[in-house]
Amino acid sequence: MSDQMKNALLEYTTRLGDDAVVLGHRISEWVSYGPFLEEDIAYGNVALDYIGRARMFYTYAAELADDGRDEDDFAYMRNDREYHNLLLLELPKGDFAYSQVRQLFADVYYTLMLPQLLQSKDERLAAIAAKAIKETKYHLRRSRDWVLRLGEGTDESHRRAQKALDQLWGYTHELFDMDETEQLLADADIGVDVSKLRDDWLAMVTEIVTNATLSVPEDSWAVRGGRIGYHTENLGHMLTEMQIVHRSHPGCKW
């Protein structure tokens, strides 16, 4: 493998780890704040799936980097500008409707993206995808059911779900952006060409949103930059909280 390809693979694997840990952490913020006990537990479970995914991606990234870092260094010792996650995933948890709409966007995305990653010529990425696919089926059913329930629920839940859709829509465009790194890997059948997922994603989201008596927002604005480390102010706050124990007690073990 050429150095260029190896660097691209490291960057790609790190990005996927960043996506997983950031969303996993955001979901975990619901623990003890869920609307009822079972939902609280459900959120804890989903968060755990994402954090597990992050560990698998980061462990692989650390092996590729081969510079003495481990998975924890990737998660806890990088600053916001070094995180290359999708912006959608770093936004604060907001209210319950906001988190569920974000989750629906992410779950539909992974429902389409992971089967492609499963075809990767890179065995590790394919193996991680194989595990994640099974979990995502359960995630999607839950977020889909919640969006239907919120949309068709009370005036208040409908209003909040629609507001969440409107506020989050502009962050979804970035999900389908390709850059040089990802194109290089997609051409080599290692990475996923996410630009090809957009139509199917839109169709699936539209069907669910429409069934929930909500409307799909128009494409009037788009925010981008996560993949090159330009973030909303929220990520810095999140990482501060997520990383403080590790950074305050370097090398500490239970």
Add this chain to the structure above:
Amino acid sequence: MNEISLMAEEHYQRLQQRNADDVKVLWDLLDAVKDPEVPALSIWDLGILRDIQCNGDQIVIIITPTYSGCPAMDNIRTDVIQCLNDNGYADVTVNMSLSPAWSSEWMSPEGRTKLRQYGIAPPEDAELDADGLTPDAHAACPHCGSRNTHRVSEFGSTACKALFQCDDCGEPFDYFKKI
């Protein structure tokens, strides 16, 4: 109740592998290592124990997680090493394998019976919905056997379980999800 246990193909293959292995004694020893979340089951019963490789005195144990974020894996790793160390095997490494991804089909028939006795319904005690996921009702209650049950939550006390309640005996119970 008569139970007719059909062996899943996946489990049959595992059994063949175990019985044919030169180091059957190690497989037997590791039956003592239980899942810390479901102590009724050994790591063999759950299908987490995938392979044992021996190179002279070096032993490599291959395990696989049930779910990506399963917090029990670190404990299981330590327990495996401890178990073999206690039995005189000093050079033990535990490696995690992700592929093929764990399937609930790998659970042993004994494991399924033990699960029920422990109060957890195994995957085959519910008819899956059209998407192949946990249904919203009728998982068999491990306490009284009734099918008159409903799902309380798709996600239970651990990632691998959903929560049900029996409408006849009133007891809540965990259902081990099929994946």
